[in-house]
Amino acid sequence: MKKVVKFGGSSLADAQQFKKVINIIKSDPSRQFIVTSAPGKRYPGDIKVTDLLITYANAVITHKPTENIIDQIFKRYSQIGNEFNVDEAILLDIKQKLLKLQETNFPDNKYLMAAFKAHGERLNAELFAACLNKMKIAARFVDPSEAGILLTDDPDSATVLEKTYENLKKLQFGNEKLVFPGFFGFTEEGLLVTFSRGGSDITGSILARGLKADLYENFTDVDVIYAANPQVVDRPAPIEKLTYREMRELSYAGFTVFNDEAIIPAIQGKIPINVKNTNHPEAKGTLIVSEKGFTPKHKVTGIASSKRFAALYLHRYLLNKEVGFTLKILQILYKYGISYEHMPSGIDDLTIIFDKKQLTDELTKKVCADIKAAVHPDALEWIDDYAIIMVVGEGMRTKVGVIENIIEPLAKNKIAIHMINQGASRISIMIGTRAADADNAVVNIYNNFFKSEAHSKI
Numbered sequence: 001m002k003k004v005v006k007f008g009g010s011s012l013a014d015a016q017q018f019k020k021v022i023n024i025i026k027s028d029p030s031r032q033f034i035v036t037s038a039p040g041k042r043y044p045g046d047i048k049v050t051d052l053l054i055t056y057a058n059a060v061i062t063h064k065p066t067e068n069i070i071d072q073i074f075k076r077y078s079q080i081g082n083e084f085n086v087d088e089a090i091l092l093d094i095k096q097k098l099l100k101l102q103e104t105n106f107p108d109n110k111y112l113m114a115a116f117k118a119h120g121e122r123l124n125a126e127l128f129a130a131c132l133n134k135m136k137i138a139a140r141f142v143d144p145s146e147a148g149i150l151l152t153d154d155p156d157s158a159t160v161l162e163k164t165y166e167n168l169k170k171l172q173f174g175n176e177k178l179v180f181p182g183f184f185g186f187t188e189e190g191l192l193v194t195f196s197r198g199g200s201d202i203t204g205s206i207l208a209r210g211l212k213a214d215l216y217e218n219f220t221d222v223d224v225i226y227a228a229n230p231q232v233v234d235r236p237a238p239i240e241k242l243t244y245r246e247m248r249e250l251s252y253a254g255f256t257v258f259n260d261e262a263i264i265p266a267i268q269g270k271i272p273i274n275v276k277n278t279n280h281p282e283a284k285g286t287l288i289v290s291e292k293g294f295t296p297k298h299k300v301t302g303i304a305s306s307k308r309f310a311a312l313y314l315h316r317y318l319l320n321k322e323v324g325f326t327l328k329i330l331q332i333l334y335k336y337g338i339s340y341e342h343m344p345s346g347i348d349d350l351t352i353i354f355d356k357k358q359l360t361d362e363l364t365k366k367v368c369a370d371i372k373a374a375v376h377p378d379a380l381e382w383i384d385d386y387a388i389i390m391v392v393g394e395g396m397r398t399k400v401g402v403i404e405n406i407i408e409p410l411a412k413n414k415i416a417i418h419m420i421n422q423g424a425s426r427i428s429i430m431i432g433t434r435a436a437d438a439d440n441a442v443v444n445i446y447n448n449f450f451k452s453e454a455h456s457k458i
């Protein structure tokens, strides 16, 4: 049995969490390949080290003082290191690396930002390997360059190149634990780039495929994946098993517990994923697999929502007759390097939904002005507070009436629906609402499907 185990920021936030993680590793010898995130929040309101590093990078870019922020970051590591009595040289090295960052030249600020952010995981992986050694567990840090993790040249949203899997086959190791930093890799030209935020999950999945693991264990701070975000719905039902397809749709639409892109290498390598709790490792967690092996009890498996979207609504009579209308719009998006998420359309109407991450106010204005000039719409509206709700379940394939169960509670609660997309994926229904209505919509849809269920604890 060979396992890749990833520990998220909440699992490695301080020395106490490090100890729990070490016990988890000690309790199962097949947990040989370890992926670490940067130290996360220790308590609500705390700041993740990745965010501290972003502050540090911005201070360097804007020529502001950096001493305080470096101290704040270093303290996060030194507090852990001191608790484990790691050699002074290890902590000195961490301090040196943090200081050196501001003196390093980068091709531009995007690569600078990537390198700063990546230090969160790099330094944590080095420190974690040192702590394992201190506990007499043979372990070593493995840099993504040694593992051959090759990524596309997108400094803050890279994707993996196939060559990575060939490289991973050649990785040399013995019986020692290998500690890989999550979240980053290198381009073929040797530039450091990161995945999008939450991307350490992706590193774990890539390693699980490349190293042909039997299981990818993803340790976080919840016992299971729930049928709705527990920050939105009170004590939602636990999910014992999810299919890859369900998880991909749910994490895309707001189940941040597992990164949506991280599913893909696991699917390709047919690696089951087990999401588990570092604070309660004896709980079975949630298993993500290709087939559930049983008929789902519910019509839906989960309901997710995300407020990270914006939408452009266009109206023009006889849109359906006009050749090249969408082409002109897509050319404008291409010119500005913007991708769109969804494009539902009617006979005279078109809505284009965007992920706001890639937009600025200035860019939005330019895009709207160019589209107005190119296609002369009768109406153009920019909706900046757009949310997508995704109701997902393999059980939908065989059951009728799901759409009624979604629309009815929304209508009853006077929640306006801006868009419905059913059919593109046979296991999900996508609803567009205003961001302010999203949480309320999830609670009402959830209650309609699950309210009669007893909330068993796994």
Ligand SMILES: Nc1ncnc2c1ncn2[C@@H]1O[C@H](COP(=O)(O)OP(=O)(O)O)[C@@H](O)[C@H]1O
Residues within 6 Å of the ligand: 007, 008, 009, 010, 011, 037, 040, 198, 219, 220, 221, 222, 224, 225, 226, 227, 228, 229, 230, 231, 254, 255, 256, 257, 258
């Ligand atoms: N459906 C869901 N089930 C469980 N947790 C969820 C769900 N949707 C969102 N979450 C949130 O995801 C969090 C865990 O993800 P994250 O903070 O990225 O953890 P980590 O620090 O391990 O990377 C949980 O604490 C929970 O608030």
Ligand SMILES: N[C@@H](CC(=O)OP(=O)(O)O)C(=O)O
Residues within 6 Å of the ligand: 007, 008, 009, 010, 037, 038, 040, 048, 050, 051, 120, 182, 183, 196, 197, 198, 199, 200, 201
């Ligand atoms: N530390 C990075 C990458 C990551 O995956 O973190 P976490 O495992 O804490 O979600 C981030 O905050 O985005």
